[in-house]
Amino acid sequence: METDKCAGTAPEVGSVLYDGESGKVGEYRAKAGPYLLLRPLGGGREWEAAPADVRPATPAEQLSAKVRAANDQAARNRAEPANVLDHEMRRPPTPVPGCTECAELTARRAAAHAGFDWSGETDANVLLRSHQRRDHDA
Numbered sequence: 001m002e003t004d005k006c007a008g009t010a011p012e013v014g015s016v017l018y019d020g021e022s023g024k025v026g027e028y029r030a031k032a033g034p035y036l037l038l039r040p041l042g043g044g045r046e047w048e049a050a051p052a053d054v055r056p057a058t059p060a061e062q063l064s065a066k067v068r069a070a071n072d073q074a075a076r077n078r079a080e081p082a083n084v085l086d087h088e089m090r091r092p093p094t095p096v097p098g099c100t101e102c103a104e105l106t107a108r109r110a111a112a113h114a115g116f117d118w119s120g121e122t123d124a125n126v127l128l129r130s131h132q133r134r135d136h137d138a
């Protein structure tokens with residue numbers, strides 16, 4: 001962004017800009033004091049850029065940043081378990097029929113899941129696996 005064109009005005013939120021200082025392309029999010037806040041196109045940690053170092057990204061720079069973001073997302077999505085044990089650990093444990101403690105821990109897991117408490121859901125799964133190993137030789 002050339003200072004003579006923008007003279008103190010911030011770009012439009014969502015504009016795709018190139019930060020010459022960092023060599024990165026980012027989406028304009030907000031102004032923070034004298035700096036512009038930019039975020040990688042695929043999401044991630046924002047960074048501050050001096051307005052004098054920023055200009056609109058060229059179509060080639062935008063495409064490159066979008067491809068990088070798509071590749072990063074695809075890599076995160078296809079992360080496969082390393083072995084069967086890892087895959088089994090991702091599957092929630094099944095309660096043993098007729099066991100009161102299994103039933104209580106399963107109810108605790110369901111309540112955490114319903115409340116979007118992913119940590120609580122994981123805790124219930126860990127406790128249920130531990131109980132099953134200890135009391136059911138599972």
